[in-house]
Amino acid sequence: MTEPVIVGVDSSGRSLRALVWAAHEAALRGARLRVVHVLPTWEHDIPFHPPGMWLNVRDRGADIVAEAAAIATESQPGLDVSPELIIGRPATVFIDAAEHASAVVLGARGEGGLRNVLLGSVSLQVVGHAAAPVVVVGYVNSGHDRILVGTDGSAGSTAALGYAFEEASLRKAVLYVLRSWGMPATAEAGAAAADPGEVTARLRRELGEQLVGLRARHPDVTVQEELVRSGPSAALIRASERADLAVVGSRGKGGFHGLAMGSVSHALLQYAMCPVAVVRPVGGADAA
The missing domain is CATH 3.40.50.620 (HUPs)
Structure with missing residues (x-):
């Protein structure tokens, strides 16, 4: 059985490019696409935070993965897509997930007219430690x-x-x-x-x-x-x-x-x- 393709999503344009690329990759491989949005750990690590903040963040995360899953399905009809909310530190989440993946796909940091892709710390950590191939999508x-x-x-x-x-x-x-x-x-x-x-x-x-x-x-x-x-x-x-x-x-x-x-x-x-x-x-x- 082909291991799934995993893509990290947020609300950015770079995330959308990575999502579309990952959906195409999963379709080519006949693999499931795991659409992952990582929720912060502070709900557990920090006991005192503004009332309702965690629920707002969680709901926003649920909207992000639902919208991303819909886009992936629209771009690749028939693709097996699973939207997932995971609590943790992003780099750790994707490094762990890479143990059972055919590829991990991430968007590069940086927007606008910049010619170079400004990598974020999460991308660098995942690239440096993930067992599966890591694809960083800046320019398509x-x-x-x-x-x-x-x-x-x-x-x-x-x-x-x-x-x-x-x-x-x-x-x-x-x-x-x-x-x-x-x-x-x-x-x-x-x-x-x-x-x-x-x-x-x-x-x-x-x-x-x-x-x-x-x-x-x-x-x-x-x-x-x-x-x-x-x-x-x-x-x-x-x-x-x-x-x-x-x-x-x-x-x-x-x-x-x-x-x-x-x-x-x-x-x-x-x-x-x-x-x-x-x-x-x-x-x-x-x-x-």
């Missing part, structure tokens, strides 16, 4: 029929590639696999400078080896491979302008050295022009 860039995935050749990036192949297959989209690399600023003492042509040939062989099993499991997916001599963050952000979804691992090494929150994945979450999925390896252990 659809119609390209293209899934972007960044890889560094590490074992950890295989999880991102696996999810990206699934998404490309579900969406009947081209999969664009990007590996970025750069020559070292200075060669080690006594060592000959690396030849760019040799480096490119070696990385292309490694990339082909990393993809062979995934290609066999997803023969329906058209794959485009590209090696770019550029900083990984800049390369992925540029490529996101022509993608419907960008996928990265939670941590990496080599060409994507330090791929972790605060590094490449953080930069992509901040500045990508499409939804971004961050995927952790099975078991939650990042690549060293």
Whole structure:
């Protein structure tokens, strides 16, 4: 049985974008959509609060999830949608829920004319700790029929590639696999400078080896491979302008050295022009 897709909702525009994206994702996977609004814990933690405040907050939350469920059903008729009010701290609620989810979808913080997506602490915590893939929806860039995935050749990036192949297959989209690399600023003492042509040939062989099993499991997916001599963050952000979804691992090494929150994945979450999925390896252990 397919695990549900979970989406966090509030009353913001960013939440609506995440909701519509999540409903489409659940429909593609044939999964249930859990529409979750988190109520504050202060009703239990703080005994003295204005009379009626908790009831007002609870009722407002009930209206939010009911409206969100209606929108999801309207956008994807026949979708199994469950509206849920949960009391707790938002990051903890979604991290716990991710243990039994095919994906957790959250809206990015930030509205108006800002080009970059200002992530909130909840999104960052969930991305950094959730077992399931976490999709942060800021800009919705659809119609390209293209899934972007960044890889560094590490074992950890295989999880991102696996999810990206699934998404490309579900969406009947081209999969664009990007590996970025750069020559070292200075060669080690006594060592000959690396030849760019040799480096490119070696990385292309490694990339082909990393993809062979995934290609066999997803023969329906058209794959485009590209090696770019550029900083990984800049390369992925540029490529996101022509993608419907960008996928990265939670941590990496080599060409994507330090791929972790605060590094490449953080930069992509901040500045990508499409939804971004961050995927952790099975078991939650990042690549060293």
